[in-house]
Amino acid sequence: MSTGSPSQDAQHDFSRARRARLLSDVARRLRGEPDDVAMILPFEEVVDALGRVGQVDRGLQVVQLDDIVGTVDRAADFDRGFRPTTQRLRSRWERIAAAQRRGEAMPPVSLFKVGDLYFVRDGHHRVSVAKSQGRDDIDAYVTEVTTKLKLSHDLRVSELPLKDHERLFRERVPLTPQQRARISLSDPWDFGWLAEMVEAWGFRMMQERGHFADRYEVANLWFEQEYAPVSDMLSEGGLTEPEETEAEAYMRLAGQRYLLLRTHEWSDEIVNRLRRGNDKKRRRLPRRRRRARY
Known part of the structure; x- marks a missing residue:
C-alpha cells in the first residue's frame, strides 16, 4: 500500500x-x-x-x-x-x-x-x-x-557447539560419508569421548598386528570390524533404548562392558551377560562412569 x-x-x-x-x-x-x-x-x-x-x-x-x-x-x-x-x-x-x-x-x-x-x-x-x-x-x-x-x-545457533565437536571428531576419525551417516550423537561432548574410544581401539589393533596404521585405516577398520557388527549385535540383542541413537547405545554399552566385565572383547556371551540382571546396577552408575575410558 x-x-x-x-x-x-x-x-x-x-x-x-x-x-x-x-x-x-x-x-x-x-x-x-x-x-x-x-x-x-x-x-x-x-x-x-x-x-x-x-x-x-x-x-x-x-x-x-x-x-x-x-x-x-x-x-x-x-x-x-x-x-x-x-x-x-x-x-x-x-x-x-x-x-x-x-x-x-x-x-x-x-x-x-x-x-x-x-x-x-x-x-x-x-x-x-x-x-x-x-x-x-x-x-x-x-x-x-x-x-x-x-x-x-x-541450522540453529544452539547447534553450533555440536557442529564444532562433530568437525573435530571427523578430523580425528576420518570416516567415509556413508559410514558417517550412522554416527549420530545428541550431546556435543560425546564426539570427543567416541574419538577417544576409536583411537584406543586403533592403538590396541596396531599392537596386535605389529604395524602402524594411519587415521584413515584405523577409522575404516574400526567401523567395519567393530562399530557396525557390534551395533547390529546390540540391536538384535535388545540392549538399545528407544531414546538412544545407535552410536549412543554403542558408547553406553561399551563402557558398561568394561566396567562390569573388564574386557574389550565382544561375543554372544558378553552380550548375554550384559543383558542379565545388571539393569539396576547400570542405572545407578554416574553418566561419566558409564563411559569408561578404553
Whole structure:
C-alpha cells in the first residue's frame, strides 16, 4: 500500500516489519518451537564450527533474499528473517526505505556465501528493507567461504557447539560419508569421548598386528570390524533404548562392558551377560562412569 509520500510509507514499512517480527515470535511460542529458530546466524561462529577451509571472490551476483540467513556483526539488530529487533534502527531503516520507494538506485550489498546460504557483510538495512517491501532478490558482491562441514538451511545457533565437536571428531576419525551417516550423537561432548574410544581401539589393533596404521585405516577398520557388527549385535540383542541413537547405545554399552566385565572383547556371551540382571546396577552408575575410558 502506498500513500504517495515515501517518507510516510517508509514509517509504515518499519512499523509493519516490527509487527511481523512480534507476531512471528508469538506464533513460534504457540507452536512450542525453540527461541533460536528465529535467531540470525553469526558468521564467525558458524564458519569456526564448520571448519573454515578458504574463500574466493565470486563478484557481483543476484542473490535470493530468502537465502540470506546470517550476519557478520549485527546479530542483535535483526532476526533470521531480517526483521528489525529494536527501535533504534528506525531512523536509518526509514531513510533507506524512503529512498527505495522514490526509486533511487542502491549500491549492491556485500555477502559471504557458505554452502547455499549467505551472511551479510555490509548492507543489513538494505536487505531488511528489500525483504519488507516484498522483493525476491538483491544485487550483491559475493565472497564464497568453503568449510569442512556443510551448512544446512535449518541450522540453529544452539547447534553450533555440536557442529564444532562433530568437525573435530571427523578430523580425528576420518570416516567415509556413508559410514558417517550412522554416527549420530545428541550431546556435543560425546564426539570427543567416541574419538577417544576409536583411537584406543586403533592403538590396541596396531599392537596386535605389529604395524602402524594411519587415521584413515584405523577409522575404516574400526567401523567395519567393530562399530557396525557390534551395533547390529546390540540391536538384535535388545540392549538399545528407544531414546538412544545407535552410536549412543554403542558408547553406553561399551563402557558398561568394561566396567562390569573388564574386557574389550565382544561375543554372544558378553552380550548375554550384559543383558542379565545388571539393569539396576547400570542405572545407578554416574553418566561419566558409564563411559569408561578404553
